[in-house]
Amino acid sequence: MRALIGHSGFVGTNLKRAAAFDALYNSADIADIRGRAFDLVVCAAAPATMWAANADPARDLAGIDALVGHLAGAAIDRLVLVSTIAVLDDAAAGYDETGARYETAKAYGRNRRHLELALSAQVQRCHILRLPALFGHAIKKNFVFDLINPVPSFLKPDRLSDLLGAMPAESAAAARAFFVPDTALGMMRFERDAARAAGHDRILAQGFAAAGFTAPGFTNSESRFQYYALDRLWDDIKRCLAAEIPVLHVASAPLRAADIHLALTGTAFDNPGPPLYAEDMHSRYCAQWGGPAPYLYSAADTLADLTRFYREAVGA
Numbered sequence: 001m002r003a004l005i006g007h008s009g010f011v012g013t014n015l016k017r018a019a020a021f022d023a024l025y026n027s028a029d030i031a032d033i034r035g036r037a038f039d040l041v042v043c044a045a046a047p048a049t050m051w052a053a054n055a056d057p058a059r060d061l062a063g064i065d066a067l068v069g070h071l072a073g074a075a076i077d078r079l080v081l082v083s084t085i086a087v088l089d090d091a092a093a094g095y096d097e098t099g100a101r102y103e104t105a106k107a108y109g110r111n112r113r114h115l116e117l118a119l120s121a122q123v124q125r126c127h128i129l130r131l132p133a134l135f136g137h138a139i140k141k142n143f144v145f146d147l148i149n150p151v152p153s154f155l156k157p158d159r160l161s162d163l164l165g166a167m168p169a170e171s172a173a174a175a176r177a178f179f180v181p182d183t184a185l186g187m188m189r190f191e192r193d194a195a196r197a198a199g200h201d202r203i204l205a206q207g208f209a210a211a212g213f214t215a216p217g218f219t220n221s222e223s224r225f226q227y228y229a230l231d232r233l234w235d236d237i238k239r240c241l242a243a244e245i246p247v248l249h250v251a252s253a254p255l256r257a258a259d260i261h262l263a264l265t266g267t268a269f270d271n272p273g274p275p276l277y278a279e280d281m282h283s284r285y286c287a288q289w290g291g292p293a294p295y296l297y298s299a300a301d302t303l304a305d306l307t308r309f310y311r312e313a314v315g316a
Helices: 010-018 050-055 057-072 107-122 143-148 157-165 169-178 192-197 201-211 230-242 257-265 299-314
Strands: 002-005 023-025 037-043 075-084 125-131 179-182 187-190 247-249
Touching: 002 010, 010 230, 037 057, 050 057, 050 107, 057 107, 075 107, 075 230, 107 125, 125 230, 143 257, 143 299, 157 169, 157 187, 157 201, 169 179, 169 192, 169 201, 192 201, 257 299
Parallel strands: 002 023, 002 037, 037 075, 075 125, 125 247
Antiparallel strands: 179 187
C-alpha cells in the first residue's frame, strides 16, 4: 500500500500523473490517515506559498506540526518527504547533502527544515528530496510561467494604472475588466482563467508588450535557476529509494534567466533592474545519476526539458 499526501498541489498533481497510489490525502482529509498502515508514503504537503509563511510564521508552523501529528498516527514503513532548496540558508552556496547550513531567519525555510527533522525522527526509513525551481503540469508561478503567460498575475494599482495609459484602447479595456482588487495583498489580481475563457488573453498580452512591461520583467536577467522538470520526480524518487539515499539534493546545473529566455523565445533578455536571485545546490550522488559533477542533470538536459515543456504549453 502506498499513499500520496498533498495530491492536489503542484508537486502532488504531477506525481499522480506518473504513478498510482492506493490512497490520496490533502489538507481537507489528512486526519483520515490515522490508524492506517502503508509500505510507502510520499509527502508533498507543506504549503508552497512563501509569502504567507513569512507573513504568519506561527500559523505556518502550526500547520506543519499538525501534519507531523497526523503522520504519527499512521504505521509507515518508508516515507519520502518532498522538501525544498529553501531550507538552506544560502541557495547559491554550493552545499551538498552533508555540508549544508540551514535557514534560521525566514520562516518558510526554517519551518520546512523543522518538518524535515520531525519526520526523520519519526520514521526510521525516511528519504528527503530537496527540490529547486520547478516546472511541470499545472505550473502557476515563476519565470518559466511568466514566459508562457506574459500578462502579470499581480500588479500594484499605481503600476497598472500607468500601464493602462500606455496600452492600445482595446487592450486597456480588457485589462480593466480582468484585473480585480485583491484586498489581502493590496494588489490588482489578473483573472487569467476568465480572460482566457473570454478570448482576451492574446489582446492583453499584446497590450502589455506595447506598454513596455510583461511578466518576465519581474526577473533579473542574470538570475540563475536550477530548473527541474517535475515529470522526472517519480523516477528520481524510485532511484532514491533503491539506493537507500537519506537526503538527496535534486540539483540541475544552473541556467541564467537570459539564456532560458533566448532558448525558449528566440529573443534576447536584458533586465538588470530586479533583485538578483541565484541557486547552486550540489549533490554527492551525481555519478549515480550520470550527471556532470556536482549536478544530477546537465544544463543541456534541463534546456531540452524546458524547450519541450514550453513548446507544448504555447502550442508551438
